[in-house]
Amino acid sequence: MGKTVTIVRNVMEANERRAGKLKDYFAEKGILCLNLMSSPGAGKTSLLERTLADLKGEFKMAVIEGDLQTDNDARRVAATGAQAVQVNTEGGCHLDSSMIEDAIAVLDMDGMDILFIENVGNLVCPAEFNLGEDHKVSLLSVTEGDDKPEKYPLMFHLSSVMLLNKTDLLPYVDFSLEAASAHAKKLNKDIEIFPVACRTGEGLAAWYDWLRSARAAKKQA
Amino acid sequence: MHELSLIESMLSIIREEKAKHGMDRILRVRVVNGALSGAVSDALAFGWECLTQEGDLQGVALEITDAPLKVVCGACGKPFEPEDKHYMPCPACGEILGHTVTSGKELYIEEIEADIPEDGEPATGV
Ligand SMILES: Nc1nc2c(ncn2[C@@H]2O[C@H](COP(=O)(O)OP(=O)(O)O)[C@@H](O)[C@H]2O)c(=O)[nH]1
Ligand SMILES: [Mg+2]
Numbered sequence: 001m002g003k004t005v006t007i008v009r010n011v012m013e014a015n016e017r018r019a020g021k022l023k024d025y026f027a028e029k030g031i032l033c034l035n036l037m038s039s040p041g042a043g044k045t046s047l048l049e050r051t052l053a054d055l056k057g058e059f060k061m062a063v064i065e066g067d068l069q070t071d072n073d074a075r076r077v078a079a080t081g082a083q084a085v086q087v088n089t090e091g092g093c094h095l096d097s098s099m100i101e102d103a104i105a106v107l108d109m110d111g112m113d114i115l116f117i118e119n120v121g122n123l124v125c126p127a128e129f130n131l132g133e134d135h136k137v138s139l140l141s142v143t144e145g146d147d148k149p150e151k152y153p154l155m156f157h158l159s160s161v162m163l164l165n166k167t168d169l170l171p172y173v174d175f176s177l178e179a180a181s182a183h184a185k186k187l188n189k190d191i192e193i194f195p196v197a198c199r200t201g202e203g204l205a206a207w208y209d210w211l212r213s214a215r216a217a218k219k220q221a
Numbered sequence: 222m223h224e225l226s227l228i229e230s231m232l233s234i235i236r237e238e239k240a241k242h243g244m245d246r247i248l249r250v251r252v253v254n255g256a257l258s259g260a261v262s263d264a265l266a267f268g269w270e271c272l273t274q275e276g277d278l279q280g281v282a283l284e285i286t287d288a289p290l291k292v293v294c295g296a297c298g299k300p301f302e303p304e305d306k307h308y309m310p311c312p313a314c315g316e317i318l319g320h321t322v323t324s325g326k327e328l329y330i331e332e333i334e335a336d337i338p339e340d341g342e343p344a345t346g347v
């Protein structure tokens with residue numbers, strides 16, 4: 001005859017515990033860690049290429065590359081001169097904290113200012129796994145439809161920033177910046193929204209200012 | 222989806238509990254899966270089958286209890302159970318977004334049924 005034991009343990013607890021350790025590590029070192037999430041092709045790698053090149057003289061930055069849409073993302077990022085490490089998700093739909101621990105072990109973290117994590121292109125799963133980051137940053141491109149925040153509420157609900165990318169294509173698509181922003185604000189009234197075009201560089205100045213203030217806030221804390 | 226990695230986490234929790242309580246053989250495990258957890262119950266069941274085909278947990282039955290989505294309206298405060306997790310109009314005032322989720326995000330192991338020998342650790346909450 002079996003006995004029944006009540007335990008109540010969260011299935012995600014191992015990841016949450018590791019994420020907590022990573023958070024402590026980033027706090028101790030004063031590193032700003034950002035978790036970038038979007039659909040495949042929204043422009044995460046393009047945003048990183050621009051940001052790493054433009055802020056090169058200002059910050060020491062590195063990238064953990066988990067996006068497997070193309071195998072050359074890490075190479076594209078490394079071409080800017082920043083450190084980049086590709087993690088193997090083995091076809092998985094998200095990064096978890098143990099992969100971040102492994103990646104950090106091979107990066108030179110001394111004097112690091114900002115660590116970017118490019119998550120796997122997926123609007124659902126990455127939002128559920130904390131990586132010890134300070135902020136989640138979501139990207140939505142104007143070719144995807146302005147109802148995305150409504151369809152994938154968790155990701156936008158948890159993000160501190162939403163970048164609306166590919167604004168150079170606005171004249172050719174049926175996308176309302178206002179509608180997308182309104183949906184996102186309803187999910188998260190404090191979300192910062194920046195329309196940008198990583199192709200032309202338009203709008204990136206506001207994103208860079210946000211990065212500077214987030215970095216300054218982290219250093220002081 | 223990531224149900225396989227969730228099952229792997231579950232198996233390691235179960236092995237820990239097995240050792241802690243001195244369980245001989247595990248018969249049945251019950252998990253609670255919320256409607257918003259991101260894990261699909263059918264996929265969990267399938268992943269469980271795949272990962273318990275052999276080894277120490279071979280043949281253990283998995284029972285999944287689905288926890289319903291419950292929210293409190295962000296505009297008027299009325300608690301309700303939306304039928305559709307992508308579209309949740311409040312039955313009282315019609316507000317669609319900004320609700321607080323009170324049930325549905327959870328994914329946890331609730332209980333394990335096992336053979337525990339007399340000299341095994343006394344189980345809690347039997
Ligand atoms: N027109 C336009 N294309 C862009 C822009 N940003 C990125 N792209 C293109 O979108 C495609 C996917 O970009 P990528 O950065 O690889 O997306 P990721 O999968 O999110 O990393 C590439 O062909 C980019 O050149 C933009 O602002 N405007
Ligand atoms: Mg990419």
Ligand SMILES: [Zn+2]
Nearest residue numbers: 294297311314
């Ligand atoms: Zn209401």
